[in-house]
Amino acid sequence: MSTRHYVLLATDGFIKLPLDGEVCTENRKEVYIFGFSGGLLEVDGVKIEENKYLDYKNPKNWNMILSKKGTATIPSPMLWGEVGDQIYVTLINIGMKYRPDLMDFHTVHMHGAHVATQIDGFPETSFGVPMWEETTPITPPPKATYFFHPENPGTLMYHCHVEASEHVQMGMYGALVIYPSMKSLAVNGITKSSTSGYWKLNGKVQKHIPKTATNRNFAYNNIHSYFDKEYVMLLSDIDSSWHESVLKNIPFNAVNFKPDFWLVNGRAFPDTLCPHPLSGDSDPNLVQINYDSYVHVKTNEMFLLRMINMGYQVVPWHIHGWHFMVVGKDSHLSPFLKLGEDRKHLDHQLTEMGFTATIGSGETYDLIIAADDKRGLYRNYIVRGQDGFPSLCKQLREIQNINPSAISNIPEEPVHCPNPKLINYIEICSQPHGDPNDQFFPQFYPMHNHDDYKVTNNGVYPGGQLTFIQADAPDKQM
Numbered sequence: 398m399s400t401r402h403y404v405l406l407a408t409d410g411f412i413k414l415p416l417d418g419e420v421c422t423e424n425r426k427e428v429y430i431f432g433f434s435g436g437l438l439e440v441d442g443v444k445i446e447e448n449k450y451l452d453y454k455n456p457k458n459w460n461m462i463l464s465k466k467g468t469a470t471i472p473s474p475m476l477w478g479e480v481g482d483q484i485y486v487t488l489i490n491i492g493m494k495y496r497p498d499l500m501d502f503h504t505v506h507m508h509g510a511h512v513a514t515q516i517d518g519f520p521e522t523s524f525g526v527p528m529w530e531e532t533t534p535i536t537p538p539p540k541a542t543y544f545f546h547p548e549n550p551g552t553l554m555y556h557c558h559v560e561a562s563e564h565v566q567m568g569m570y571g572a573l574v575i576y577p578s579m580k581s582l583a584v585n586g587i588t589k590s591s592t593s594g595y596w597k598l599n600g601k602v603q604k605h606i607p608k609t610a611t612n613r614n615f616a617y618n619n620i621h622s623y624f625d626k627e628y629v630m631l632l633s634d635i636d637s638s639w640h641e642s643v644l645k646n647i648p649f650n651a652v653n654f655k656p657d658f659w660l661v662n663g664r665a666f667p668d669t670l671c672p673h674p675l676s677g678d679s680d681p682n683l684v685q686i687n688y689d690s691y692v693h694v695k696t697n698e699m700f701l702l703r704m705i706n707m708g709y710q711v712v713p714w715h716i717h718g719w720h721f722m723v724v725g726k727d728s729h730l731s732p733f734l735k736l737g738e739d740r741k742h743l744d745h746q747l748t749e750m751g752f753t754a755t756i757g758s759g760e761t762y763d764l765i766i767a768a769d770d771k772r773g774l775y776r777n778y779i780v781r782g783q784d785g786f787p788s789l790c791k792q793l794r795e796i797q798n799i800n801p802s803a804i805s806n807i808p809e810e811p812v813h814c815p816n817p818k819l820i821n822y823i824e825i826c827s828q829p830h831g832d833p834n835d836q837f838f839p840q841f842y843p844m845h846n847h848d849d850y851k852v853t854n855n856g857v858y859p860g861g862q863l864t865f866i867q868a869d870a871p872d873k874q875m
């Protein structure tokens with residue numbers, strides 16, 4: 398159990414959304430946003446080095462805090478903790494750099510959290526946090542500290558609830574992730590041997606779970622919620638004309654909402670393939686999970702997608718190549734995964750599976766995918782040919798001779814701009830066939846909003862809510 402103290406600074410900023418499907422494109426539209434900057438200040442009283450400036454009790458930090466005006470991002474910093482933690486979130490309203498006349502209050506609403514109405518962030522039933530009006534500060538900032546004591550693991554979100562139609566559209570939201578604790582796992586029969594390092598369910602060793610796993614490799618207090626890697630997929634939508642109206646102080650009627658950009662973790666394809674600007678911090682308290690949206694796994698790994706919809710439209714999220722298992726929704730374990738009286742029995746016939754999850758605004762889904770090994774299924778046809786049909790690779794080489802542009806070049810993760818490494822499908826086909834571990838890798842699968850007109854940027858395909866899953870060869874073992 399830890400005490401985690403986050404400090405969020407409400408302000409404004411700009412994002413630059415791509416206008417075409419070229420990786421690293423410079424053809425972009427600037428969109429004015431609101432949001433929170435800041436992040437994790439301290440854990441159990443120990444300050445996070447890069448965030449020490451957020452210690453608002455020290456007057457020496459006040460100028461630095463105010464200098465963050467105009468640095469809002471979409472999404473806002475991720476908040477996370479474990480069951481049983483004490484999570485404190487201090488909100489300081491530092492005001493707008495590009496609309497200094499805007500004196501709006503802001504709040505933090507932890508969406509899905511069991512909290513008292515006084516700290517729920519809905520200002521109509523509680524309060525808002527006024528702006529720190531000083532430019533050369535001599536008095537401490539007005540602030541409010543929200544508190545959340547999570548009792549259950551799951552995927553949640555937070556957002557400002559002041560004038561929510563506008564402030565949410567403008568971008569004041571982020572992910573809130575709660576992991577099980579060792580204690581909450583143990584209450585449900587899941588323990589880790591301190592001598593052998595093996596994970597156990599009711600005393601029975603679970604060899605498929607590596608010894609290196611921690612409580613933060615479970616989505617819920619349930620053995621079937623184990624994952625090797627996890628990704629937050631925070632979905633939202635942008636009507637850039639609304640944002641422009643706010644910037645220019647022109648009234649906008651919210652019922653005219655008509656989005657032209659659809660985002661995953663604040664970015665539209667192809668930016669969804671690039672490392673997220675908020676990722677890459679060194680402190681383990683910051684890097685447990687981040688906003689990267691290019692899913693990169695190894696064959697046979699289990700990966701968790703924490704789907705969050707902060708947009709105003711329903712998203713049919715479709716995943717190519719594999720089927721997902723719904724392990725939870727809105728921070729509740731799927732009833733199909735609840736174990737029987739003996740806490741061993743699971744009826745797989747009843748497991749909720751799918752290839753498209755329909756996610757409404759304000760909903761979260763936790764989806765686990767096993768990156769199954771498909772080599773056995775496809776080796777003959779793709780590499781060797783079958784039943785009189787030439788191999789697919791041979792067919793592709795013929796197509797390439799006729800029209801090389803028909804064969805795609807796929808940006809491989811990590812994607813470095815301005816010179817991303819591209820891999821061509823023919824290259825994948827022509828890899829040496831001697832080592833069965835290396836055939837067909839990497840594999841690339843898209844996942845996207847299946848309202849396919851939302852896989853666009855300002856009407857241009859491809860864009861929007863689209864990203865890739867890259868699956869590499871399995872670890873060489875056995």
Ligand SMILES: [Cu+2]
Pocket residue numbers: 501502503504557558559564569
């Ligand atoms: Cu607000």
